[in-house]
Amino acid sequence: MNVAEILNIGLLATTFTKLFVIMDPIGTVPVFLSLTGRYSVADQRRAAVQATVTSLGVILLFAAIGQYILQFLEISTESLQLSGGFLLFLVAMELLTENDQDEPDTGDHNVNVALVPLGTPLLAGPGAIVAVMVAVTNSGKTISGWVAVALAVVLMHVVIWLTMRFSVELAKFLGQGGIMILTKIAGLLLAAIATQMVMTAIFTFVRNAGL
Numbered sequence: 265m266n267v268a269e270i271l272n273i274g275l276l277a278t279t280f281t282k283l284f285v286i287m288d289p290i291g292t293v294p295v296f297l298s299l300t301g302r303y304s305v306a307d308q309r310r311a312a313v314q315a316t317v318t319s320l321g322v323i324l325l326f327a328a329i330g331q332y333i334l335q336f337l338e339i340s341t342e343s344l345q346l347s348g349g350f351l352l353f354l355v356a357m358e359l360l361t362e363n364d365q366d367e368p369d370t371g372d373h374n375v376n377v378a379l380v381p382l383g384t385p386l387l388a389g390p391g392a393i394v395a396v397m398v399a400v401t402n403s404g405k406t407i408s409g410w411v412a413v414a415l416a417v418v419l420m421h422v423v424i425w426l427t428m429r430f431s432v433e434l435a436k437f438l439g440q441g442g443i444m445i446l447t448k449i450a451g452l453l454l455a456a457i458a459t460q461m462v463m464t465a466i467f468t469f470v471r472n473a474g475l
Contacts, residue, residue, distance in 0.1 A: 272403065272412040279399040279416035286391040287420060289427040295386060295454060296428045297435050298359055298447035299377045305432055311378040312428035318383025319392075320421045327396045327413060341394050342465040342472075348385035349461030352454050355381045359451030386454075387424060390461065 296315075300308045326333070334341070396417060403409020435443060 270408055270411060271415070272406070272408040275399065275403060275409055276412040276416050279396070279413055280419055282395045282399075283392055283416060283420040284423070286389075286395055287387055287424065289424045291453065292382075292386065292424065293427060293431045293434065294446040294450040295359075296382065296431050297438070297443055298450045299382065301435060301440070301443035301447070305436075308432045308435070309429060311382070312425060312432075314378030315382035315387060315428065316421050316425040318379050319387035319424070320417065322384050322388035323392055323396050323417055324414070326393045327400050327417065330393065330397045330400075340469070341390065342469045344393070345390040345461050345465035345468075348390045349458045349465065351385055351458075352381060352389075352461065353458035355386075356451045356454035356458055359447050359454065390465075 296312070300311050303311065333339075334344070396413065399413045399416070400410070403413055438446070
């Protein structure tokens with residue numbers, strides 16, 4: 265048995281590249297820092313792990329049974345994009361209107377941030393989910409195809425975790441003032457991403473409906 269029989273190298277490369285562009289680990293840094301800037305270093309690192317695991321779990325779940333979930337609930341991919349866009353827009357507004365004198369929440373706030381919006385829909389968003397579902401379809405349901413898609417997803421999340429993990433050191437370098445500047449920049453970027461997701465969903469729906 266050669267490598268090609270257990271691993272589709274071409275599908276691995278294309279899937280990883282698409283996920284890297286869509287999930288944008290470098291662009292995640294200012295958002296991660298703005299949402300976790302007031303946490304201790306240990307809590308920041310814990311949030312990075314939780315966000316990565318959450319995103320990995322969601323994407324692998326949709327890779328395995330995503331089509332069946334959407335069909336069972338009668339949800340279109342456009343609806344998934346639209347709801348994800350609205351959720352990100354709400355997060356963007358919170359970042360843009362946050363005051364640097366606001367007191368951080370207590371309790372399980374860092375856990376919630378790791379799950380939503382970091383884990384999903386920022387990392388495991390509609391774009392990444394749909395890209396993986398398409399990759400699974402293109403795999404031809406072969407073992408080499410499944411291994412390639414799964415490995416691409418895992419490698420992408422290793423990159424994401426490393427990016428967020430070392431953003432903690434960047435946070436210590438920037439200080440509170442630098443974090444606040446990144447917070448506003450992240451808010452603007454998230455608002456733009458959310459708007460694009462909503463517009464794409466609407467235009468796709470209109471085109472598919474033939475209106």
